[in-house]
Amino acid sequence: MTALLALLAPAAAAAPAPSSVGATALADMGHLAPMMIVAVWSLLLLAADAFAGGGMRQFQRRVALSGLALAGAAALMQFGTVEYDAGVPVFSGMLAVDHFSVLLDLGVIAVMAGVLAFAGDYARSHRFEYGEQESLVLIAGFGMMILNHSTDLVAVFLGIETMSIAIYVLVGARWNARASAEAAFKYFIMGAFSSGLLLMGIALVYGATGTTHLDQIAGQVAQVFTQWGASQPYVDLALHPEGAPAEAVRHAIDKSVMGMAPAALFIPGLLLLLTGLLFKVSAVPFHMWTPDAYDGAPTPTTAFMAAGVKIGGFAALLKVFVGSFATQRLATAPYGWTSVVAVLALATMTIGNLAAVQQSNVKRLLAYSSIAHVGYILVGVVAAANFYGHAFSIGTMRAADQIEWSRETGDFSVAAVLFYVLTYAIATLGAFACVSWYGANKTEGTTAHEWSGLAQRHPGMALGLTICLLSLMGMPPTVGFFGKLAIFRAALENDNPMMRVLVVSALLNSVVGAYYYLRLVVSMYFRPPSTTEVPTLPGRGARVVVGLCAAAALLTGILGDTAFRRAELAAAGFPYAAGTERRAAWVDKLRTRWEDEALADEAAAEADAKAPANGKADAKAPAEGKADAKAPGEGKADAKAPGDAKAPGEAKADAKAPGDAKAPGGDAKAPKGDGKAEDVKRAP
Amino acid sequence: MVPITHFLYLAFALFLIGAAGVLLRRNVLIVLMSVELMLNAANIALVAFSRQWGNADGQVLAMFTIAVAAAEAAVGLAIVVSIFRARTGTDIDDLSLLRD
Numbered sequence: 001m002t003a004l005l006a007l008l009a010p011a012a013a014a015a016p017a018p019s020s021v022g023a024t025a026l027a028d029m030g031h032l033a034p035m036m037i038v039a040v041w042s043l044l045l046l047a048a049d050a051f052a053g054g055g056m057r058q059f060q061r062r063v064a065l066s067g068l069a070l071a072g073a074a075a076l077m078q079f080g081t082v083e084y085d086a087g088v089p090v091f092s093g094m095l096a097v098d099h100f101s102v103l104l105d106l107g108v109i110a111v112m113a114g115v116l117a118f119a120g121d122y123a124r125s126h127r128f129e130y131g132e133q134e135s136l137v138l139i140a141g142f143g144m145m146i147l148n149h150s151t152d153l154v155a156v157f158l159g160i161e162t163m164s165i166a167i168y169v170l171v172g173a174r175w176n177a178r179a180s181a182e183a184a185f186k187y188f189i190m191g192a193f194s195s196g197l198l199l200m201g202i203a204l205v206y207g208a209t210g211t212t213h214l215d216q217i218a219g220q221v222a223q224v225f226t227q228w229g230a231s232q233p234y235v236d237l238a239l240h241p242e243g244a245p246a247e248a249v250r251h252a253i254d255k256s257v258m259g260m261a262p263a264a265l266f267i268p269g270l271l272l273l274l275t276g277l278l279f280k281v282s283a284v285p286f287h288m289w290t291p292d293a294y295d296g297a298p299t300p301t302t303a304f305m306a307a308g309v310k311i312g313g314f315a316a317l318l319k320v321f322v323g324s325f326a327t328q329r330l331a332t333a334p335y336g337w338t339s340v341v342a343v344l345a346l347a348t349m350t351i352g353n354l355a356a357v358q359q360s361n362v363k364r365l366l367a368y369s370s371i372a373h374v375g376y377i378l379v380g381v382v383a384a385a386n387f388y389g390h391a392f393s394i395g396t397m398r399a400a401d402q403i404e405w406s407r408e409t410g411d412f413s414v415a416a417v418l419f420y421v422l423t424y425a426i427a428t429l430g431a432f433a434c435v436s437w438y439g440a441n442k443t444e445g446t447t448a449h450e451w452s453g454l455a456q457r458h459p460g461m462a463l464g465l466t467i468c469l470l471s472l473m474g475m476p477p478t479v480g481f482f483g484k485l486a487i488f489r490a491a492l493e494n495d496n497p498m499m500r501v502l503v504v505s506a507l508l509n510s511v512v513g514a515y516y517y518l519r520l521v522v523s524m525y526f527r528p529p530s531t532t533e534v535p536t537l538p539g540r541g542a543r544v545v546v547g548l549c550a551a552a553a554l555l556t557g558i559l560g561d562t563a564f565r566r567a568e569l570a571a572a573g574f575p576y577a578a579g580t581e582r583r584a585a586w587v588d589k590l591r592t593r594w595e596d597e598a599l600a601d602e603a604a605a606e607a608d609a610k611a612p613a614n615g616k617a618d619a620k621a622p623a624e625g626k627a628d629a630k631a632p633g634e635g636k637a638d639a640k641a642p643g644d645a646k647a648p649g650e651a652k653a654d655a656k657a658p659g660d661a662k663a664p665g666g667d668a669k670a671p672k673g674d675g676k677a678e679d680v681k682r683a684p
Numbered sequence: 685m686v687p688i689t690h691f692l693y694l695a696f697a698l699f700l701i702g703a704a705g706v707l708l709r710r711n712v713l714i715v716l717m718s719v720e721l722m723l724n725a726a727n728i729a730l731v732a733f734s735r736q737w738g739n740a741d742g743q744v745l746a747m748f749t750i751a752v753a754a755a756e757a758a759v760g761l762a763i764v765v766s767i768f769r770a771r772t773g774t775d776i777d778d779l780s781l782l783r784d
Binding site: 186 | 692695699702703706712715719722723725726729730732733734736737739741742744745748749752755756759760762763764766767770771779781782783784
């Protein structure tokens, strides 16, 4: 089962032996350049603020943004290079740098830059300007980046705390509004409580496995359960001691306690960890703090929480639960954690959406909608864990090609989660930027009726907000649609009835979501403007951010395949430990395949250009060829649902065909259009 | 030698007291103290497990936790002070400005 990971663990520990400790630390910092830049800049800004006083706020903002530009450039240089294909473990395996973490780093850096672009204007206009803002945002972002890179529970805990503590301050920073302190307190108490649960969870998992390193835990888990199983005869004897000598019974009791102890520590530990992380991403039933904290916080901070904290939180959830706890026994067995999370995902999206419908406050509406989005993302998390759990059950009765298929679909699910989180972050940042912009001088237009007729007064902003809302809703030309499509397709690869139920309810929920997003859009465009005109934020930061987010939502939507390929690269080989041969081989294999697909695609495009009349048929040919090539996949699907009389293999091949048509979107334009058209047809 | 179970009983008891304090008590300061209790209970468990396994991972995390708990307490108390300024009271039930 987890023998594979047990084999991997020592390999991960045996990273290339360094010549000297100092040199390794330096090299590690080089690998973590984006993070280090953010950390250094945050400290510089803090020191600068202490000495400069209030006169240099504008300058500090520019310094912060330039630091972020530098960090972003460093991360861009890292992303996609072969050097990080297999991942580089740094700081004695505490963190790792791979495409997964670098892609999420880019997301965090973009969110920080977006927030800082208007946070200063907002604070000045609402009369609570303070010099630590930039520094705090960078510190919180640094915490999120630790989470993106973490490969150790210690790093997960520290990342969450670094992120949260800075954000508590940001939430409560608006000292002239009572709601801000109240929101900060609610967020703080819930956050501190959840970190208590998280820490106890880490302690128990450590107690059961003797390590905090995620890859090693995955290997140890097998032993925990073997030990439990081996103690079973003693348990039987201890429970039914009739006729046995007293000495033997005492021995049996000792043995059964010893055998069960690790599992008895591990399972509550896992649940506490899950609770702690679900608190952070605000999944139902741990979502109660979200609307209040989002509502009371200064709106730029709300944007940061809705976009940034979700990135960090889901990075941690993926790393810990999908990367490490996704063994068959833990994840997919009848009492595995995925069944719990599946139910919570369903509850999260339903409760989030139903509560959002009733809101008249735009900030609260977006807060509840962010809860609903967490539900959709959790569907992807469950799907990923299910596939990897399937792949982990090696040695039982699974064929090698089936394992490979599970791994590939698992990677696809992780890619879907990454894609969704990042595109959701873009859209929600734009929406909250627009809410921040609508209000100045201590008055804020947050009630829905103040937004009616916005399009007449501010057509540009209304358009930007509309695009962001459509993306959140999942409307086809925007990127939100492709995020949802990827998650649903990942979930539908699994023929588990639970996943079908989840996808159907997610679709129904999207319809509910469409209702409240469109209600806002309609009131902006088709209602007369409200009589009292709401002042808008001076400075162009917020407007630029709304425009950029809307443009990004449209552009990544149009280039959906190319963008998704980045996420696929980031997710490739996710459950393999960083820096191992297996992972390098896996990513290499995928890269070769993608290149082949791009070549085949170009050939198809050329054929298309040569014979426009026959174009359609020609373009179809390679797709069919691929469907054929997937023949072993059909076999797998059959094997997976043996009892199913409805030829599930065919259905699966069908579901895969558009994926293949879509995948090769590399550079050629014509086939991409085709793939998309098919996707749209398939969506309902 | 004291067996590890004794440490664990202590840790679990403190953790439950802390969790109950957060969930049941209405005074802001006592809630804060309860949170600290939870973190320290986890520390005791970590150190006990660390001795049991004979490696330092747990102790390292406990050290980090102490620092984190200090930072958290500082921020928490600052938030309590800012609430106290506006309200001159420390009852959680007074915090009802934000609600559906």
